[in-house]
Amino acid sequence: THFGFETIDESLKESKVKGVFSSVASSYDRMNDLMSLGIHRLWKDHFVRELDPGSPSVSGSLHSGSEEKGWNILDIAGGTGDIAFRMLDHATTINSDHKTRVTVADINPDMLAEGKRRALETPYARSERLSFMEANAEKLPTIPSNSVDLYTVAFGIRNFTDKQQALHEAFRVLKPGGVFACLEFSNVNNPVFNYVYKRWSFGAIPLIGQIVAGDRDSYQYLVESIEKFPSQPEFRDMIKTAGFMVPGQGWEDLSGGIAAIHKGVKP
Ligand code: SAM
Numbered sequence: 001t002h003f004g005f006e007t008i009d010e011s012l013k014e015s016k017v018k019g020v021f022s023s024v025a026s027s028y029d030r031m032n033d034l035m036s037l038g039i040h041r042l043w044k045d046h047f048v049r050e051l052d053p054g055s056p057s058v059s060g061s062l063h064s065g066s067e068e069k070g071w072n073i074l075d076i077a078g079g080t081g082d083i084a085f086r087m088l089d090h091a092t093t094i095n096s097d098h099k100t101r102v103t104v105a106d107i108n109p110d111m112l113a114e115g116k117r118r119a120l121e122t123p124y125a126r127s128e129r130l131s132f133m134e135a136n137a138e139k140l141p142t143i144p145s146n147s148v149d150l151y152t153v154a155f156g157i158r159n160f161t162d163k164q165q166a167l168h169e170a171f172r173v174l175k176p177g178g179v180f181a182c183l184e185f186s187n188v189n190n191p192v193f194n195y196v197y198k199r200w201s202f203g204a205i206p207l208i209g210q211i212v213a214g215d216r217d218s219y220q221y222l223v224e225s226i227e228k229f230p231s232q233p234e235f236r237d238m239i240k241t242a243g244f245m246v247p248g249q250g251w252e253d254l255s256g257g258i259a260a261i262h263k264g265v266k267p
Pocket of ligand 1: 014017018076077078079080081083101105106107111135136137138141155156159160161244
């Protein structure tokens with residue numbers, strides 16, 4: 001790797017990822033703010049606004065009948081609930097939809113515990129619209145096939161051991177017409193900006209992790225996992241391989257490609 005740090009053995013990856021997120025769970029948002037200069041909040045707002053949860057249809061493609069019952073949303077790697085709370089807020093305030101519900105699934109019980117704690121500060125804590133589930137995205141046996149209207153995964157998929165398997169599982173659980181939507185760090189297009197960005201991420205982020213969270217290694221891992229994640233077109237092709245129809249070029253770059261949104265529709 002760039003700075004001579006050890007590469008993570010794939011077989012150890014799942015337990016390593018668990019450890020990383022256990023140790024960052026409580027400082028997670030503060031670190032995200034510092035690392036992205038607060039921009040992750042804007043990306044998440046944009047991601048949710050575009051998906052327009054609770055609206056009568058997504059580009060006319062949502063499963064018919066969903067509008068009366070609200071949407072059944074699965075937020076994978078949902079961790080601290082950031083995306084889930086935004087989606088419920090959006091459905092309620094923008095679309096006057098009080099039925100849409102979100103299941104937050106995450107492999108890490110510490111992240112889920114942090115999400116449940118935060119849910120207490122929202123109107124959804126004791127409502128049927130929000131539930132939490134410990135699960136590995138690669139295998140979701142408790143979720144029936146063709147049952148989900150919208151599958152979201154934000155800053156999660158790059159941590160999965162078998163990303164293609166997770167995409168196949170997403171395809172299985174979605175209804176025909178259901179939407180897969182992923183927000184993830186990606187590749188910066190402009191070479192000069194990329195140079196500056198790489199200097200920032202490999203130099204500053206592990207250092208900030210050390211100073212703020214007392215945990216350099218976890219943040220070093222996060223930076224390396226961004227570096228290893230497939231490029232925008234490569235990831236788009238993986239989504240297609242799982243069986244999804246991909247609208248347009250298949251992705252939208254955010255902040256020059258620091259992050260990207262990929263979408264797929266189950267035919
Ligand atoms: N979606 C949240 C957000 O945007 O703030 C949390 C993102 S956090 C960077 C990544 C999450 O992915 C962690 O909570 C981690 O536990 C979870 N995760 C990692 N591997 C997973 C897997 N195989 N299945 C489900 N969740 C996983």
